[in-house]
Amino acid sequence: MTAVARRSMNLGAVRRHHLSMLLESLLQEGPASRAVLARRIGVTKATASALVADLAARCLIIEGGASSAGTSGRPGVEVAAAGWSVGALGLQIEVDRVVACVVDLAGAVRIEHRVDGDNRRTVPARVLGRVEAVAKQALAEAGAAGIRCVGGALAVPGLVDPSTRALFVAPNLHWLDVDLTRLDQALGFELGVDNEANLGALAELRAGAAVGLRTFVYVSGGVGIGGGLVIDGALVRGVHGFAGEIGHVVVDPNGPQCACGSRGCLEAHAGTGSGATPEQVARALTVALRSVVHLVDPQAIILGGDLAASAEVTERVAEQLRQETLGGRWRPCEVRRSILGTDVAAIGAAATVLNATLADPTLVPLSA
Amino acid sequence: MTAVARRSMNLGAVRRHHLSMLLESLLQEGPASRAVLARRIGVTKATASALVADLAARCLIIEGGASSAGTSGRPGVEVAAAGWSVGALGLQIEVDRVVACVVDLAGAVRIEHRVDGDNRRTVPARVLGRVEAVAKQALAEAGAAGIRCVGGALAVPGLVDPSTRALFVAPNLHWLDVDLTRLDQALGFELGVDNEANLGALAELRAGAAVGLRTFVYVSGGVGIGGGLVIDGALVRGVHGFAGEIGHVVVDPNGPQCACGSRGCLEAHAGTGSGATPEQVARALTVALRSVVHLVDPQAIILGGDLAASAEVTERVAEQLRQETLGGRWRPCEVRRSILGTDVAAIGAAATVLNATLADPTLVPLSA
Numbered sequence: 001m002t003a004v005a006r007r008s009m010n011l012g013a014v015r016r017h018h019l020s021m022l023l024e025s026l027l028q029e030g031p032a033s034r035a036v037l038a039r040r041i042g043v044t045k046a047t048a049s050a051l052v053a054d055l056a057a058r059c060l061i062i063e064g065g066a067s068s069a070g071t072s073g074r075p076g077v078e079v080a081a082a083g084w085s086v087g088a089l090g091l092q093i094e095v096d097r098v099v100a101c102v103v104d105l106a107g108a109v110r111i112e113h114r115v116d117g118d119n120r121r122t123v124p125a126r127v128l129g130r131v132e133a134v135a136k137q138a139l140a141e142a143g144a145a146g147i148r149c150v151g152g153a154l155a156v157p158g159l160v161d162p163s164t165r166a167l168f169v170a171p172n173l174h175w176l177d178v179d180l181t182r183l184d185q186a187l188g189f190e191l192g193v194d195n196e197a198n199l200g201a202l203a204e205l206r207a208g209a210a211v212g213l214r215t216f217v218y219v220s221g222g223v224g225i226g227g228g229l230v231i232d233g234a235l236v237r238g239v240h241g242f243a244g245e246i247g248h249v250v251v252d253p254n255g256p257q258c259a260c261g262s263r264g265c266l267e268a269h270a271g272t273g274s275g276a277t278p279e280q281v282a283r284a285l286t287v288a289l290r291s292v293v294h295l296v297d298p299q300a301i302i303l304g305g306d307l308a309a310s311a312e313v314t315e316r317v318a319e320q321l322r323q324e325t326l327g328g329r330w331r332p333c334e335v336r337r338s339i340l341g342t343d344v345a346a347i348g349a350a351a352t353v354l355n356a357t358l359a360d361p362t363l364v365p366l367s368a
Numbered sequence: 369m370t371a372v373a374r375r376s377m378n379l380g381a382v383r384r385h386h387l388s389m390l391l392e393s394l395l396q397e398g399p400a401s402r403a404v405l406a407r408r409i410g411v412t413k414a415t416a417s418a419l420v421a422d423l424a425a426r427c428l429i430i431e432g433g434a435s436s437a438g439t440s441g442r443p444g445v446e447v448a449a450a451g452w453s454v455g456a457l458g459l460q461i462e463v464d465r466v467v468a469c470v471v472d473l474a475g476a477v478r479i480e481h482r483v484d485g486d487n488r489r490t491v492p493a494r495v496l497g498r499v500e501a502v503a504k505q506a507l508a509e510a511g512a513a514g515i516r517c518v519g520g521a522l523a524v525p526g527l528v529d530p531s532t533r534a535l536f537v538a539p540n541l542h543w544l545d546v547d548l549t550r551l552d553q554a555l556g557f558e559l560g561v562d563n564e565a566n567l568g569a570l571a572e573l574r575a576g577a578a579v580g581l582r583t584f585v586y587v588s589g590g591v592g593i594g595g596g597l598v599i600d601g602a603l604v605r606g607v608h609g610f611a612g613e614i615g616h617v618v619v620d621p622n623g624p625q626c627a628c629g630s631r632g633c634l635e636a637h638a639g640t641g642s643g644a645t646p647e648q649v650a651r652a653l654t655v656a657l658r659s660v661v662h663l664v665d666p667q668a669i670i671l672g673g674d675l676a677a678s679a680e681v682t683e684r685v686a687e688q689l690r691q692e693t694l695g696g697r698w699r700p701c702e703v704r705r706s707i708l709g710t711d712v713a714a715i716g717a718a719a720t721v722l723n724a725t726l727a728d729p730t731l732v733p734l735s736a
Contacts, residue, residue, distance in 0.1 A: 159695055168698045215607050229663065231604055238665020239583050242695040245662035253620055253655045262658065262692045287621045290630065291659045294613035295597065297606020324630045326616055327527055330536045331608040 015051075018043060019361040022051050023060060026081035027106065027358075031064060033076025052079055058364040059148060060086060060105075060357075081105060086364075087142060088357070089152030089187075090350030091135055092196060092343065095120055095172050095223045098130050099343050100138040103350035104147060105357070107207060111141050112343060124178045132186045139187070150364050151353040153192030154180065155199045155345035157224055159242050165193040171259035172224040192352060196220070198235055198244055199348030200304055200340075201228025206351050208340040209302045216300045217292055219246050219285070220344075221307035224259070225267040229296065247271070249288040272306055282313045286320040293325050293333050304338035311337070383419075386411060387729040390419050391428060394449035395474065395726075399432060401444025420447050426732040427516060428454060428473075428725075449473060454732075455510060456725070457520030457555075458718030459503055460564060460711065463488055463540050463591045466498050467711050468506040471718035472515060473725070475575060479509050480711060492546045500554045507555070518732050519721040521560030522548065523567045523713035525592055527610050533561040539627035540592040560720060564588070566603055566612055567716030568672055568708075569596025574719050576708040577670045584668045585660055587614050587653070588712075589675035592627070593635040597664065615639070617656040640674055650681045654688040661693050661701050672706035679705070 021041045026032065032040065038048035055061040062085070064078040083106030092099040096118055102111040113134050119127045131154070142149050158170025160180070167178040180193045201218035204210040210218070210230065218228040227246030229236040236243045247267035248260055255264025256274070269284035270276055276284065289301055301321075303314055318335035322328040338344065357363055389409045394400065400408065406416035423429045430453070432446040451474030460467040464486055470479040481502050487495045499522070510517050526538025528548070535546040548561045569586035572578040578586070578598065586596040595614030597604040604611045615635035616628055623632025624642070637652035638644055644652065657669060669689075671682055686703035690696040706712065725731055 159698075169694060171694070227663075231599065236599055236664065239667045240665055240695055240699040242699070243663065243665035245665075245694060248662040248694055249659040250618065250655050251621065260694050287618050288659075291617040291656075292663060294616040295595075295611065295660060295663060296604065297608055297611035297613075299607045326537060326539070326613060326628050327608055327610040330527075331610070 016360050016362055018047070018051055019054060020359055022048070023055060023081060023361055024358055026061060026079065027083060031078045031080035033078055035076050037079065055361060057366045058361060059367050060361055060364060084108075085146055085148060086357075087147040087149050088350040088353035089135060089138060089142075089149050090199075090343075090346035090348070090353075091131055091152060091154040091191075092199075092346035092349065093119060093127060093131060093154070093156050093173070094196075095157065098127070098134055099346045100131075100134040101343055101346045101350060102138050102142045102147060102149060103347055103354065105354055107354075109343075109347060110145065110147060111138050112346075113138055114343070119173055124173075124175055127173075128180075128183060132183055135183070135187060149189075150357055151189050151192070152187060153194060153199070153349035153352050154183070155194060155196040155349045156180070157196050157226060159240075159245075160193050160195055162192065162194050162237070162241050165191075167193070192349070194349065194352065195226065195228075195241070195244065196345035197226025197246075198228045198237065199346075199352065200226070200338075200344045201230055201244070201302075201348070202235055202351055202355075203340055203344045203348030204302050204304070204338060205230055205233075206355075207347075208344070209336045209338050210300070213299050215296070215298045216302055217246070217289075217296060217298045218244075218302045218304060218338075219289075219307060220304040220338075221270065221272070221281075222305045223272050225271055225307075231296070246288065246292060249291055251284045251287045270307075278310055278313050279316075281307075282316040282320070285313070285317050286324065289317065289321055290324050293321060293327075297327065298333060300334040300336050302336050302338055304340070304344060305342070308337040384728050384730055386415070386419055387422060388727055390416070391423060391449060391729055392726055394429060394447065395451060399446045399448035401446055403444050405447065423729060425734045426729060427735055428729055428732060452476075453514055453516060454725075455515040455517050456718040456721035457503060457506060457510075457517050458567075458711075458714035458716070458721075459499055459520060459522040459559075460714035460717065461487060461495060461499060461522070461524050461541070462564075463525065466495070466502055467714045468499075468502040469711055469714045469718060470506055470510045470515060470517060471715055471722065473722055475722075477711075477715060478513065478515060479506050480714075481506055482711070487541055492541075492543055495541075496548075496551060500551055503551070503555060518725055519557050519560070520555060521562060521567070521717035521720050522551070523562060523564040523717045524548070525564045525594060527608075527613075528561050528563055529609050530560065530562050530605070531609075533559075535561070560717070562717065562720065563594065563596075563609070563612065564713035565594025565614075566596045566605065567714075567720065568594070568706075568712045569598055569612070569670075569716070570603055570719055570723075571708055571712045571716030572670050572672070572706060573598055573601075574723075575715075576712070577704045577706050578668070581667050583664070583666045584670055585614070585657075585664060585666045586612075586670045586672060586706075587657075587675060588672040588706075589638065589640070589649075590673045591640050593639050593675075599664070614656065614660060617659055619652045619655045638675075646678055646681050647684075649675075650684040650688070653681070653685050654692065657685065657689055657701075658692055661689060661695075665695065666701060668702040668704050670704050670706055672708070672712060673710070676705040 225247030258265040258268035593615030626633040626636035
């Protein structure tokens with residue numbers, strides 16, 4: 001029965017699906033009356049009214065003035081998504097700073113805070129204390145600005161299990177086996193956790209250099225090099241949440257020692273600590289990306305972080321890949337530079353919470 | 369409207385979905401009466417009867433004797449999937465032979481033919497002539513055995529575009545830009561085309577070492593080394609159909625020349641033409657798979673073809689990966705050997721046709 005059972009959809013799922021469609025329609029196509037909404041998502045006007053009442057009780061929509069746009073006869077009351085008054089908290093731990101931001105449902109970054117400090121020379125508990133402080137500051141400012149945060153997520157530079165929120169290893173922080181659930185109590189909600197480059201890839205997809213792409217590879221360079229793999233619009237997390245670690249794709253098995261314990265990883269050849277020249281960085285990137293392109297066949301590679309700094313490196317990598325990949329002669333892979341700033345992972349963390357809210361508005365409790 | 373429109377399902381799609389569920393239910397759970405089928409897939413008995421009539425008119429099911437299993441009162445007539453009388457043709461071009469097989473809807477390989485010959489020293493037209501001959505022989509035998517072939521597909525060792533059925537390059541055959549549509553007329557149907565290792569991965573998923581896995585990497589060794597990537601149960605084809613080329617993942621950028629034109633690919637280090645010892649093959653595999661595991665984080669690696677021959681190589685690669693990957697200490701990646709024979713790509717080719725038939729039974733024309 002598994003295949004058959006898997007395909008059946010219960011009534012709760014249908015309702016969540018309708019709520020999601022209605023909210024997305026309001027965000028993408030703008031405010032509308034209940035009658036127009038009913039037509040947009042293909043339900044009766046009575047169902048549309050019930051859906052609107054549900055979303056209003058969760059404070060996800062607001063009701064405005066009368067309008068006759070798109071309808072004949074008596075004007076209906078316009079309904080709009082609460083794009084500016086609902087948001088999510090995004091947090092990010094880097095080697096040399098912590099970041100907090102608040103992104104609203106309309107996609108705007110409304111609040112950003114950074115606190116510099118060397119997190120490599122600090123015990124995890126103390127760094128998490130810094131995260132808590134900057135998060136609380138951001139939440140307080142959000143409250144003052146009339147933004148209700150429906151949740152939050154944290155980006156970390158290492159291998160994590162998003163379901164248990166255990167961090168296994170963050171080589172460049174020198175962290176091993178850290179429990180990241182301890183911030184929940186201070187923040188008042190269950191904080192999501194994911195790898196920073198995975199979240200960066202999601203941010204690029206939502207509002208950066210990857211908008212409109214279905215399949216791409218994001219490579220973010222700094223002290224460490226992280227990556228995120230998006231296939232058919234979905235982030236590939238891997239079986240244990242460890243996918244996308246492009247920094248540990250092998251460039252030369254006899255190359256320099258890497259923070260991970262092995263030799264010759266991309267990170268050891270092209271991380272900011274490697275002392276490589278731009279030419280050497282481009283060469284190491286090409287060798288690693290040859291493997292990635294042959295494996296995944298993406299539309300584009302997006303270079304982020306410090307790797308986004310040089311147009312010359314980007315062009316050199318694109319040209320070398322064209323020459324050195326099997327399909328490069330017929331279908332060369334594009335290489336683009338990130339257009340988002342350095343807080344991309346924090347923005348991506350907030351975006352995951354907003355995406356989850358859009359996909360299932362019932363995750364937000366009824367507040368009426 | 370895109371997000372909203374994408375989610376709406378028209379009536380034709382609902383009917384195809386019901387036909388698919390009913391056929392899959394008959395194959396997975398066995399014969400049943402119309403009343404039992406109606407309960408299994410959650411439709412009225414009248415709808416179930418109409419669906420049964422449709423599938424019968426396409427010769428995809430057969431009606432048997434009376435049965436009272438699972439029902440109270442008057443017995444219904446049992447309906448069964450035509451598992452043994454419907455099949456698909458699978459074809460495979462290798463460096464040193466061509467293969468044809470017929471797989472039936474129940475998954476059994478009913479007919480297999482191989483013709484040896486060095487396809488590297490032969491023009492494509494002549495090799496396709498050999499394929500046509502062995503295909504016709506297999507189809508004739510299928511007809512004599514009472515198996516109606518609903519379509520077929522061809523596995524090739526190179527980069528292809530499955531939509532246009534153009535082969536861009538097959539390095540080990542020395543083929544460039546070959547049109548593979550020319551067999552359609554001789555066979556009487558549109559022959560599907562795909563990369564051999566992609567099809568091998570699908571065969572492993574359907575009936576081999578990958579049954580029950582969601583995310584795995586298939587690596588098939590011979591003169592060339594091919595690969596297939598399955599993520600969340602779906603084959604990753606890449607944007608141009610070029611994904612999964614594990615043979616061209618870099619082992620050593622200063623390594624031996626590869627047939628693809630670059631240096632140091634896995635294939636140049638561990639293909640049967642490389643003259644590598646089992647130890648050298650294991651080492652090269654480990655270096656390439658380090659990159660693959662860091663990128664994809666699969667449940668398992670499946671070694672196929674000549675790479676499946678040695679238990680020692682398999683164990684050595686698994687142990688080295690455990691030590692040399694970032695997550696290996698916490699969540700080591702399993703390494704398995706293929707349990708399917710050398711015709712795995714031909715079987716996978718037939719499986720794609722059968723999968724398409726199961727997903728949309730209306731692809732088979734009404735023959736009543």
